[in-house]
Amino acid sequence: MIEYVGRRLVMSVITLLGVSVIVFSLVQLLPGDAARTMAGFEASEEEVAQSRVRLGLDQPVVAQYGLFLGRLVRGDLGTSSRTRVAVTQEIGARLPKTLQLAAVASVTGSAAGILLGAVAARRRGRVTDHVISIVSVLGISMPVYWSGLLLIILFAVVLGWLPAGGADHPASIVLPALTLAIVSIALVARMTRASMLEVLQQDYIRTAHAKGVPVRSVVYRHALRNAFLPVLTVVGLQFGSLLGGAVLVESVFGWPGMGRLLVDSIFSRDLPVVHGTILIYALMVIIVNLIVDLLYGWLDPRIQLT
Amino acid sequence: MMRVAILSRRQALLAALALAIAACASDVPEAAPAGEAPDAAAGPTGATFRIAVGVDIDTFDPVMQTTGTVGNMVEYLVEPLMRMDEDGVVHPHLVVDWVVSDDGLTYTFDLKQGVVFHDGTPFDAEAVKFTIERLLDPELASSGRILVESIAEVETISDHTIELRLSEPHPSLIAALAGRPTGILSPTSFEEHGNAYDAYVRPVGTGPYVFGEYRAGEKLTVERFDDYHAELPYYSTVEFLILPEAATRVSRLRAGQADLIILPPVSDLPALEADDRVEVLLAPSNRLIYVAINNNEIEDVRVRRALNHAVDKDAIIESVLFGLADPLDAPVHSSVFGYCPAGRYDYDPDLARDLLADAGADDLTLQMIAPTGRYLQDTEVAQSVVGFLAEVGVEASLQTMDWPAYIAQVTAAAEEHEHELHMLGWATGFPDSLIGMMPFETRHQPPGGPGSAFYSNPEVDALLERAATEIDVDVRADLYCKAGTRIWEEAPWIFLYSQRFPIVYSADVTNVSFRPNDTFSAIYAHPVG
Numbered sequence: 001m002i003e004y005v006g007r008r009l010v011m012s013v014i015t016l017l018g019v020s021v022i023v024f025s026l027v028q029l030l031p032g033d034a035a036r037t038m039a040g041f042e043a044s045e046e047e048v049a050q051s052r053v054r055l056g057l058d059q060p061v062v063a064q065y066g067l068f069l070g071r072l073v074r075g076d077l078g079t080s081s082r083t084r085v086a087v088t089q090e091i092g093a094r095l096p097k098t099l100q101l102a103a104v105a106s107v108t109g110s111a112a113g114i115l116l117g118a119v120a121a122r123r124r125g126r127v128t129d130h131v132i133s134i135v136s137v138l139g140i141s142m143p144v145y146w147s148g149l150l151l152i153i154l155f156a157v158v159l160g161w162l163p164a165g166g167a168d169h170p171a172s173i174v175l176p177a178l179t180l181a182i183v184s185i186a187l188v189a190r191m192t193r194a195s196m197l198e199v200l201q202q203d204y205i206r207t208a209h210a211k212g213v214p215v216r217s218v219v220y221r222h223a224l225r226n227a228f229l230p231v232l233t234v235v236g237l238q239f240g241s242l243l244g245g246a247v248l249v250e251s252v253f254g255w256p257g258m259g260r261l262l263v264d265s266i267f268s269r270d271l272p273v274v275h276g277t278i279l280i281y282a283l284m285v286i287i288v289n290l291i292v293d294l295l296y297g298w299l300d301p302r303i304q305l306t
Numbered sequence: 307m308m309r310v311a312i313l314s315r316r317q318a319l320l321a322a323l324a325l326a327i328a329a330c331a332s333d334v335p336e337a338a339p340a341g342e343a344p345d346a347a348a349g350p351t352g353a354t355f356r357i358a359v360g361v362d363i364d365t366f367d368p369v370m371q372t373t374g375t376v377g378n379m380v381e382y383l384v385e386p387l388m389r390m391d392e393d394g395v396v397h398p399h400l401v402v403d404w405v406v407s408d409d410g411l412t413y414t415f416d417l418k419q420g421v422v423f424h425d426g427t428p429f430d431a432e433a434v435k436f437t438i439e440r441l442l443d444p445e446l447a448s449s450g451r452i453l454v455e456s457i458a459e460v461e462t463i464s465d466h467t468i469e470l471r472l473s474e475p476h477p478s479l480i481a482a483l484a485g486r487p488t489g490i491l492s493p494t495s496f497e498e499h500g501n502a503y504d505a506y507v508r509p510v511g512t513g514p515y516v517f518g519e520y521r522a523g524e525k526l527t528v529e530r531f532d533d534y535h536a537e538l539p540y541y542s543t544v545e546f547l548i549l550p551e552a553a554t555r556v557s558r559l560r561a562g563q564a565d566l567i568i569l570p571p572v573s574d575l576p577a578l579e580a581d582d583r584v585e586v587l588l589a590p591s592n593r594l595i596y597v598a599i600n601n602n603e604i605e606d607v608r609v610r611r612a613l614n615h616a617v618d619k620d621a622i623i624e625s626v627l628f629g630l631a632d633p634l635d636a637p638v639h640s641s642v643f644g645y646c647p648a649g650r651y652d653y654d655p656d657l658a659r660d661l662l663a664d665a666g667a668d669d670l671t672l673q674m675i676a677p678t679g680r681y682l683q684d685t686e687v688a689q690s691v692v693g694f695l696a697e698v699g700v701e702a703s704l705q706t707m708d709w710p711a712y713i714a715q716v717t718a719a720a721e722e723h724e725h726e727l728h729m730l731g732w733a734t735g736f737p738d739s740l741i742g743m744m745p746f747e748t749r750h751q752p753p754g755g756p757g758s759a760f761y762s763n764p765e766v767d768a769l770l771e772r773a774a775t776e777i778d779v780d781v782r783a784d785l786y787c788k789a790g791t792r793i794w795e796e797a798p799w800i801f802l803y804s805q806r807f808p809i810v811y812s813a814d815v816t817n818v819s820f821r822p823n824d825t826f827s828a829i830y831a832h833p834v835g
Binding site for chain 2: 030031032033034036037039040041042043044045047048050051082083084085090093094097149152153156157160163164165166167168251252253254256257260261264267268269
């Protein structure tokens, strides 16, 4: 086990390095000149040149990357070109908010999705199943930007029950988390249903029925547990896209998380912040997937972690 | 729709004259311009005013600011010496009196007494000297430096008297001292609160509110300063909520969870104007939106005039902007000193076609670029312009890109401009043609200047150069009028419109105003009744 975790950690570091190389390269492709953008529209050539030196952009790309790596191993992500504050500080101020949103959305979305998927499998072919299917398709297809705005109008403006964006109220997390969770619910529900249907065909289920185990117990204790592993995969995988959706949701709701920081820094070509934020995102996805894999090993004794 | 009077030429001249008289004599115009004055006493503790804006604060340092809205927020904390009202007229605020030498090179200010900074240190000549010298410091490379770059030396004569010595006459200096980058900072605050000379993160000024709390990306809270040197505002707390999505800001206002918002979605304006629970204020602004024509490529003035006649600006204002703009009749806005009506380019596609035919340019193919998300409805307006040009036989292809990519194209040197048309805006922080007509001066062409149309007319250059240092107000206004008329006739741009700045606020609140530089003025807002 320790060996396994150790190996995975080494892989994670390599993955992060790979991500940093890709991000660094992609950012070079962004049109526009970061030095000019920072210096401003009316800046003279000398001022832009000064800006370029200050941002370290006058060095060749490889040298810049080297400097970046050197700082990274010391835990320093550089300084924001826009605010001149340490990137770790900028991220640190916003990361908890994104984690909070992602966690709430992920947990509620997955829980609700599993429940709905199990119900749909149990009542396969009946009205409930079809309704849940339709809702799932809608959930996957609706753009979060649109559903977010609709939810604000319904719950904040018309009903007045919840805050319209912002994060200044304990209930502020409800709507953004719900918006994100809708997609999660949809994906998890479909996977759960499919997995459950397969499990419900198994011999041991028939045995349980034959033994007289109550139907509810058969479904939720026996079948669901065994159907759970593929679902866990989906939960882990869609965490990545959840983070991506969080970027949009944070913009719509004004939720002060990392997503907004990333968007703002791309628009203002604040390159150190772009690099730093994407690395942290990659780290989060890696950690979540590691946890999922470890859970696999724990949940199913048949799986050998090698 | 609420309309606010726009300054006519006569009014602008009178205002400038009043300023000039004030400058030369020891009596100065009264402070407390319209909308800036309180008409209610200070309210109870806990009375909170919530303002929703769309941009996060990138810096609290007035010297480093480039975004108007951020400056608008910091203005609650830090004040410049002068203050502009909604007509663009500048009034003294932290200054009681000033005298200008006959050669226009020495300004002596009597500072207001009994003013303290938020940290208790007294506002005095030393603080003003420190602030101005810091703004001038080339190491900080402030873009606001241009406001005061004529100042060669600052000397404190006494605790409350300060002398500015200029290297050349700067007739708009008084107006420049209303500019937000010149906000006076407490020198002692640079050693506290984590501040440093080049990293000023927590501002301490003389403003009616004190820095309370800043939560990155979420909100800024400021608290009323009870030792404020002028009338206390009503609200004891003001919260600036950062909500980048315009539709969310409107929802917030509608849900009663914000008292004032700026920049709602343009298409929401008709509904908001019909809604009794909110007031809509379409603040005139000196921000001009135009399509710069590459004057190096399109040298025939008939073609440029044709392009102007080809576009139906009124239709664009009506249908694309929902009335959120005003047509132009000069290369600067009417609230800007030096404005005089220069003419009109009415929508006349037949005339446009004739002019193009005369110039032998009746099947032009042009490339146009435009930014997205920079100006209100910018992409839509650009598309409309392309449509209008097509109707007179000019085939324009449009490419849009985000702002950083865009300015890289637009600020490039002449040889690197691959497009013939590009859409831009130009605004002046303070209302003077010194800045307003900068894009038309040869020496302000890119790189390093806003003259991206590469318009060059030595006659205009001479007029503008003279006007920059002309002390006589009437002569100066006349020089700018001549220059402006000449520029207008030569049509270096497709002059589109001046964009208004929409402010929407709860009908339960009153005394909300604006300045004509895309800022709201709500310090003295208070509940109705």
